[in-house]
Amino acid sequence: MAPEPIIQVKDLVKHFPIKSGVIISRQVGAVRAVDGVSFDVNAGETLGIVGESGCGKSTTARLITRLLEPTSGSILYEGQDIAGMSRKQLKPLRRDMQMIFQDPYSSLNPRKTVGSIIAEPFVVHGIEPDDGQRKKRVQELMDQVGLNPEHYNRLPHEFSGGQRQRIGVARAIALKPKVVVADEPVSALDVSIQAQILNLLRELQHDLGLTIIFIAHDLSVVRHMCDRIAVMYLGKIVELAGADELYAHPRHPYTGALLSAVPVPDPVLAAAKKRQILGGDVPSPANPPSACRFHTRCPKVVLGTCDVDPPALEVKEGGNVAACHFPLTDSEIALQVPTAAA
Amino acid sequence: MAPLLEVKDLTVRFTTEDGVVNAVDGVSYTVEPGRTLGIVGESGSGKSVSSLTVMGLTRARNAEITGEVLFDGKNLLEASEQEMRTVRGGPIAMIFQDPMSSLHPMYRIGRQLVEAVQMHQKVSKAAARDRAAEMLALVGIPDARRRLDSYPHEFSGGMRQRVMIAMGLCNNPRMLIADEPTTALDVTVQAQILELIRRLQSELDTAVILITHDLGVVAEVTDDIAVMYCGRIVERGPKDQIFAAPQHPYTWGLLKSIPRLDTPRDQPLVPIAGRPPSLINRPTGCHFHPRCPYVRPECVTVDPTLEPIPNDPTHVVRCLIPAGERKRIWADLKAGRTPAVAAVEAGITNDPEEASDGA
Numbered sequence: 001m002a003p004e005p006i007i008q009v010k011d012l013v014k015h016f017p018i019k020s021g022v023i024i025s026r027q028v029g030a031v032r033a034v035d036g037v038s039f040d041v042n043a044g045e046t047l048g049i050v051g052e053s054g055c056g057k058s059t060t061a062r063l064i065t066r067l068l069e070p071t072s073g074s075i076l077y078e079g080q081d082i083a084g085m086s087r088k089q090l091k092p093l094r095r096d097m098q099m100i101f102q103d104p105y106s107s108l109n110p111r112k113t114v115g116s117i118i119a120e121p122f123v124v125h126g127i128e129p130d131d132g133q134r135k136k137r138v139q140e141l142m143d144q145v146g147l148n149p150e151h152y153n154r155l156p157h158e159f160s161g162g163q164r165q166r167i168g169v170a171r172a173i174a175l176k177p178k179v180v181v182a183d184e185p186v187s188a189l190d191v192s193i194q195a196q197i198l199n200l201l202r203e204l205q206h207d208l209g210l211t212i213i214f215i216a217h218d219l220s221v222v223r224h225m226c227d228r229i230a231v232m233y234l235g236k237i238v239e240l241a242g243a244d245e246l247y248a249h250p251r252h253p254y255t256g257a258l259l260s261a262v263p264v265p266d267p268v269l270a271a272a273k274k275r276q277i278l279g280g281d282v283p284s285p286a287n288p289p290s291a292c293r294f295h296t297r298c299p300k301v302v303l304g305t306c307d308v309d310p311p312a313l314e315v316k317e318g319g320n321v322a323a324c325h326f327p328l329t330d331s332e333i334a335l336q337v338p339t340a341a342a
Numbered sequence: 343m344a345p346l347l348e349v350k351d352l353t354v355r356f357t358t359e360d361g362v363v364n365a366v367d368g369v370s371y372t373v374e375p376g377r378t379l380g381i382v383g384e385s386g387s388g389k390s391v392s393s394l395t396v397m398g399l400t401r402a403r404n405a406e407i408t409g410e411v412l413f414d415g416k417n418l419l420e421a422s423e424q425e426m427r428t429v430r431g432g433p434i435a436m437i438f439q440d441p442m443s444s445l446h447p448m449y450r451i452g453r454q455l456v457e458a459v460q461m462h463q464k465v466s467k468a469a470a471r472d473r474a475a476e477m478l479a480l481v482g483i484p485d486a487r488r489r490l491d492s493y494p495h496e497f498s499g500g501m502r503q504r505v506m507i508a509m510g511l512c513n514n515p516r517m518l519i520a521d522e523p524t525t526a527l528d529v530t531v532q533a534q535i536l537e538l539i540r541r542l543q544s545e546l547d548t549a550v551i552l553i554t555h556d557l558g559v560v561a562e563v564t565d566d567i568a569v570m571y572c573g574r575i576v577e578r579g580p581k582d583q584i585f586a587a588p589q590h591p592y593t594w595g596l597l598k599s600i601p602r603l604d605t606p607r608d609q610p611l612v613p614i615a616g617r618p619p620s621l622i623n624r625p626t627g628c629h630f631h632p633r634c635p636y637v638r639p640e641c642v643t644v645d646p647t648l649e650p651i652p653n654d655p656t657h658v659v660r661c662l663i664p665a666g667e668r669k670r671i672w673a674d675l676k677a678g679r680t681p682a683v684a685a686v687e688a689g690i691t692n693d694p695e696e697a698s699d700g701a
Binding site: 052053160162163190191192193194195196198199217219220221223224225243244247257258259260261262263264265266267268269270275277278279281282 | 384385498499500501528529530531532533534536537555556557558559560561562581582585595596597599600601602603604607610611612613614617618
């Protein structure tokens, strides 16, 4: 049976206008945060989106959950285009799509008790109007995410970072959503706590049949969590592949460079590898390079092709979908990425 | 080789309204010229406070500092504030985690670098400016002389961290303390910065203390590793030993709780149960015992000391589990068994659920 897409994103674009002038302001340019992104998310899978800061991964997350309005393009959720919907039209759909945020400190209202934070989704959507019943549901949720239900009346500051992130998870799953978008859910946590939250998300996905869109910059975490992974660079997807394929044979030189840059906690492997260190910084998304946006930093660049002819996302050797004229060969991968399966 | 820095039994306590915070408790280590010591630990383990104390940056009214910090044989803890000013940024330089807030936002990069040079060297402004441009070029900022006139906000995060490194190195320090220098940066930029620190170190023979929570980073750039927990060093040894034959249950926990690229994708993560203890009310006995899956009755009452492991005086550990048993447990963990199974095989019977409360 072919996997069924629950979300289909097509040619999604978000440009943030750059304005100039105090009284008569006019648009002088645009930050092309997301610039023509298309992908499907299958029901029940975890799709990872990785990339460096400024690549548009968080903007993509906010567009899918419609916390931002897209400039153009479509987002089909169960066949319905939500890209142009009004707030009113969106409200019933918000139950199905929830978000977990990066910072467990600023994403919880410091003046509200944990109980009322987790109960908020019920109140907003008018579910469980009975106070006693609602409290029971909230306490069940707290138990489900590994919090002590007796801590119902505590305030966020009484909890550690890991516990706060559990509160955020409880709030996100309160309405039994179908899709959870997790935007860097563990990057603010200590390593020993990070594993607890990752295991919790996996468990909940298994129990509740969640579809997860998992956004992170840590490639090891993404590999552990995701079934398929999209790599973004400057507002575009440069490679999309199953987790095993992506890490075993990255085809886009950018993916190769990212994997090569990840420090490996093994001195023997670390010493054996020939690092591919990218020069320079990510160019400004307000003025991205022509054609292939990676050509200014690419070790395999061929001027005359890469800076003139934009590469299309197409299937490369091994099944990866990549946007590159000169994808990495197996021997190049073996040299740069020591963790790639031989 | 004679150590450049020798920290002996360093203890730092802060008296606060809530009680006495035991931030650092009897920490000792040495660093030789040209070598890199990695200090690993989670937030609140005392890794930053111990190095800030080396720099004399924890001298607050409520701080009580004991022990010795011998730099080149001189005890920095007894140095006056005026003497410390000649040390900081001179023979010992420090790079902080957040490159945005460590630069003054309203002064040009050049002025800040010139100030750092003139603070320690009696040179003209023009000469200091030459030195600043030279350092910027050395850390890989293109068009260095022109960029001296830029403000920090005109630089990206990675470039700002390079400026911080340039500032740290402009007086040819003999020692560099880098406190989470790459934590705020993307992986590709992190790779650039680590490569830079490594290259400069081999060129200038600088001793480096690298503080981080990322085991991958320490594996790539350090020579020796100290693992800190609850204000103490719980394990210390040469890098290869720490990774090949780690001895402390906390080190095992750290190694098994991170997802990594070189293990099977479906290998489950084993989190460390519970959470770091309060530094005000520390657990009795071994401070790690409430989270340790291999806890024995004596761990609750007896506070272990840092002892060398058999046949290797350079590798020390603070743990009551006999060495032979530790070896067996690590072999089990390495083979993919869970801590609970490994504990039972080692003949330790206790309820692991007890320790997994909270998080």
